[in-house]
Amino acid sequence: MKGIGHWRGNRLTAAASLLLGAMIGLLSVSAFRGMWEPDPVFPSPWLTRKAMLADYHPALKNTPGDTEVFVFEGGEPGGSLLVTGGVHANEAAGFMAALLLVENLKVEKGKVVVIPRANASAFTHSEPQEGSPQRYGIEVPGGVRSFRLGARLTNPVHQWPDPSLFRTPAGQIVAGAEARNLNRCFPGRPRGSLTEQVAWGILEVIRQEGIGLGIDLHESSPEYPVINAIVFHEKAAEMAAVAQMDLQFEGLDFRLEASPRNLRGLSHREWGDHGGIRALLLETPNPVQGRLKGRPTPELVVTGRDPFYLKAAGLGRLFIPYDTAGAPLSWRVARHLAAVEAILASLEEVEPDLAVAWSGLPEWRAVVEQGVGAFLRPGTGGGPRTDGGGGVAGQAGGGARRPPQPGRP
Template structure:
């Protein structure tokens, strides 16, 4: 009886939370599918909950898009939307899902790792933001996961699961930052379970290359850069040079260390995966200032950021291919040749 009352109380709490806020997506998976332009080129789309059943039907589930042959020897993994407010990476992911074709190898893409951050629900304030592009609506979402459906309140502070003993604790809300939770756990928070599902996916597909698309503020030293572990610096350096050459953006390289514990590229690198974090400059960060014009910002317009992400992906694949056998390289077509191609796409015109 006591258990029954507790369950009823929990259900009432969840219901009141739902009534006091915009209706959440029934599942994160459906929410992302609803805004993602899928093309016939995609071989398969499946839910991330295939790798962690606890995510099924929740706001935390998200689509995994597979392009190319399931039997290919080499796979490139691309993650975007870990932070729902870093929209250039998300749009780059959508470009790939819509426009790219894998001629050889396989590409596995998570365009919104943080599906629960689709709605702008952060620090317990709720205000949805939509960007309309070419008649399509895209959510400018949250950096963190949705607190309303988490298993517990944020802790006072948070330490990534595999951080060294002397790691300085992070703010408690970072417990809902997927990119501090790798490799994740199936018995911890929902945020940690998302990270765990991604890790399980990686262990199954065994990618030779993994790229995580993010954005940083003007004040961050990470804006316009590729960050990687020391062992993969040369591979990244080649891509940095080519990205700068092809986009005209002054791009730089950063090497990571233990302070990046819990970050995707740092933890994926421990699995032997050549892993890279790509950062463009989001002019509205760090506070997501709604007065900043994302589309036409003078310093960092959205089309340029999407273009740079796509060229970074293209050149990191090219750089990785240099060390693969010719017959086993990953060949992807459909990346934009110029920024005009991205501009046309964002405005709904036929591109290039």
């Protein structure tokens, strides 16, 4: 019997194929376009000014790389801190911790600059073959706020094609796709690619705002060795050590990792070398971005509970303790906040004149106990949105309300 594979194509089948392709395109376009609109941010009433990255590097104006820069200034003179989230848009806790700062912060002394979506373009797409949800939901008072889960790299629609090999602005040769990785593009190039210009814009923020301390918030997969970690530039070595001890007193284990001098293009290296500041990078564990994950659902983003990671932990393949509680987003955000506070406290100890003081932020244990959503502004209180693939993304609070277990996910 002859199978269907023996059919020969003709004008009719060609037209039918084109029609099918057009239909698939039309059906999927709304899902992809749904990622283009930024989620609203509701800054705290004590915000001094909201700027755009293009205000610091005008070439970014009207480009997908332009992003909000939130500046909080206190009444007393002091130091100045930069916090970035969303350098990798698939690392939800980095973005969420920065957002929590923007929506709660009141700076009493010095200046704090927060860029929650450092790579704005990376928030507009998902990484092919990762099966990631486009959105996840957080329960806030009076409803659910929906957030985009983006990708590690700049959207190829905004920066394409990748070179075969990429020579980073800091001079290292890496695989071509890394040309769209913001955390390989520091210190950036003023007339380079979109990602390099965003990196340059962030260095301009450091220069023009007189930043003295920079903290870049990230996440990594639980099988990756640099995790639950503070990565520090040598200029911030003493601060990092003091902060680690303080965190240990709080029951939070952090490992210290010195920024390798031969690994170029990363924030913790180039902000220090080219921006002249104390630079640190924080990592928390995020199963949804790992290679061992099961179904990458919106719930997994929030609860961090995954059966295969549990199995891998039993096999001794992970670099963090991991049990049935998973690694909830609230716990990951709480770790970031605790570490930022500890670093600020150590700055005050090491350089009292450069200290920054603030209020309004929840204590990290409260974030673990009550969930991130309890400290986000209600916003429009809109319900969950669909993720374009038919799945409802609105998962609220799952795993967030749990008794504090210091140092353990």
